[in-house]
Amino acid sequence: MSRVSRRGLLVGGAGLLVGAGATELGERLGSSSPSAEPHVPSPGEELMVEHGVLKRVLLAYRAMSARLADGRPVPSGVVTDAAQIVSSYVESFHEGLEEAYVFPRVQDAEPELVRTLLVQHDRGRHLTAAILAAAGTGLHTAAARAALRTDLDAFVRMYEPHEAWEDTVVYPALRAATPQRTLDELAERFADLSDKQFGDHALRQILDRVAGVEQQLGIGDLASFTPAAD
Amino acid sequence: MTARRAAALALVVAAGSSLAACGSGGPGSAADAVLPLRVPQHVSVGVRHVSGLGDVLVDGQGRTLYMFPPDAGRGVTCTGACAGTWPPLVIADSSAPSAGAGVIKTDLSTVADPNTGARVVTYAGYPLYRYAGDLAAGTANGQALFVDGGPWYVLDPDGQPVTTDPGARS
Numbered sequence: 137m138s139r140v141s142r143r144g145l146l147v148g149g150a151g152l153l154v155g156a157g158a159t160e161l162g163e164r165l166g167s168s169s170p171s172a173e174p175h176v177p178s179p180g181e182e183l184m185v186e187h188g189v190l191k192r193v194l195l196a197y198r199a200m201s202a203r204l205a206d207g208r209p210v211p212s213g214v215v216t217d218a219a220q221i222v223s224s225y226v227e228s229f230h231e232g233l234e235e236a237y238v239f240p241r242v243q244d245a246e247p248e249l250v251r252t253l254l255v256q257h258d259r260g261r262h263l264t265a266a267i268l269a270a271a272g273t274g275l276h277t278a279a280a281r282a283a284l285r286t287d288l289d290a291f292v293r294m295y296e297p298h299e300a301w302e303d304t305v306v307y308p309a310l311r312a313a314t315p316q317r318t319l320d321e322l323a324e325r326f327a328d329l330s331d332k333q334f335g336d337h338a339l340r341q342i343l344d345r346v347a348g349v350e351q352q353l354g355i356g357d358l359a360s361f362t363p364a365a366d
Numbered sequence: 367m368t369a370r371r372a373a374a375l376a377l378v379v380a381a382g383s384s385l386a387a388c389g390s391g392g393p394g395s396a397a398d399a400v401l402p403l404r405v406p407q408h409v410s411v412g413v414r415h416v417s418g419l420g421d422v423l424v425d426g427q428g429r430t431l432y433m434f435p436p437d438a439g440r441g442v443t444c445t446g447a448c449a450g451t452w453p454p455l456v457i458a459d460s461s462a463p464s465a466g467a468g469v470i471k472t473d474l475s476t477v478a479d480p481n482t483g484a485r486v487v488t489y490a491g492y493p494l495y496r497y498a499g500d501l502a503a504g505t506a507n508g509q510a511l512f513v514d515g516g517p518w519y520v521l522d523p524d525g526q527p528v529t530t531d532p533g534a535r536s
Binding site for chain 1: 399400401402403446447448449450451497498499501507508511512513514515533
């Protein structure tokens with residue numbers, strides 16, 4: 137069943153175990169979970185995994201900006217790939233779920249925060265449109281590259297706190313305000329919508345696309361972020 | 367239907383056929399317990415001037431209304447997550463929308479809403495939506511945004527999509 141395969145990614149951690157050692161750790165996790173019944177991720181878990189995808193795109197945006205600052209080339213294709221992941225998976229799907237199912241439930245508890253998050257969703261969509269438009273020019277001029285760097289930096293600066301506030305305030309508020317039965321129904325709804333919109337292996341495919349962007353930017357190895365020992 | 371409108375509709379149909387549908391089949395039950403989308407008995411459509419776009423259709427609270435080209439000939443295609451970003455202008459099954467000043471009453475109608483099982487108000491055949499990023503009357507932040515599988519445009523009082531992109535960099 138397609139839903140199980142998606143949840144298998146979430147539960148088995150395959151989507152989170154990218155990089156060296158993933159296979160071995162994945163096997164250990166799999167072998168330590170003898171239950172035949174897949175654990176159903178809560179709505180907050182689903183949304184936070186989607187935030188994980190966004191975090192990795194933000195790392196890619198940061199790497200692009202650093203290259204532009206140093207005068208190094210950034211292939212316009214990799215900019216387009218990353219921004220299209222944001223547009224389709226984050227802005228159209230993930231944020232749509234929040235706007236349809238999450239924000240209305242926490243509106244009373246956090247009205248100003250929800251308003252700010254909605255404003256930021258809108259700003260993000262416009263920044264993504266500008267990033268895609270800049271990439272579409274081929275980035276042949278210094279002005280185009282400078283404008284792109286400004287937009288990438290603005291996007292990263294806004295979305296790092298945005299998703300941190302959602303993870304620590306909004307999703308806990310959703311859990312506090314929503315009966316467990318409704319949370320279970322929301323989890324089912326999110327999984328069904330993902331399957332219908334992106335297919336059976338949505339997360340795996342999105343992560344493959346993110347990995348492709350990371351490889352092109354030289355940040356595909358998680359170990360490369362580890363500081364050297366003294 | 368005027369020749370101008372027919373030409374515009376043909377353009378929109380062509381665009382819609384080449385674009386992915388928004389969402390993909392949301393819940394169809396009228397008693398959708400998890401989608402907190404209110405279905406009112408009374409809905410009105412009016413006209414408001416928006417800077418840079420001219421006179422455009424708005425709801426009873428002055429919130430800008432949009433059309434979605436992939437809907438052409440297919441009804442409401444914005445479902446699921448899409449309907450969170452673009453809440454359809456829903457109305458109870460037994461009700462009819464009312465026309466404010468400047469609105470052509472005969473252009474108002476309704477179409478089935480797959481999100482709530484109720485109806486969505488249409489104008490000149492276009493299902494109408496609001497944008498979650500418009501937090502006050504008089505803004506049109508969703509104008510010409512390409513998200514959820516297609517572009518979103520405001521409508522003028524004649525029922526014509528306004529395709530001006532205020533965010534385009536020259």
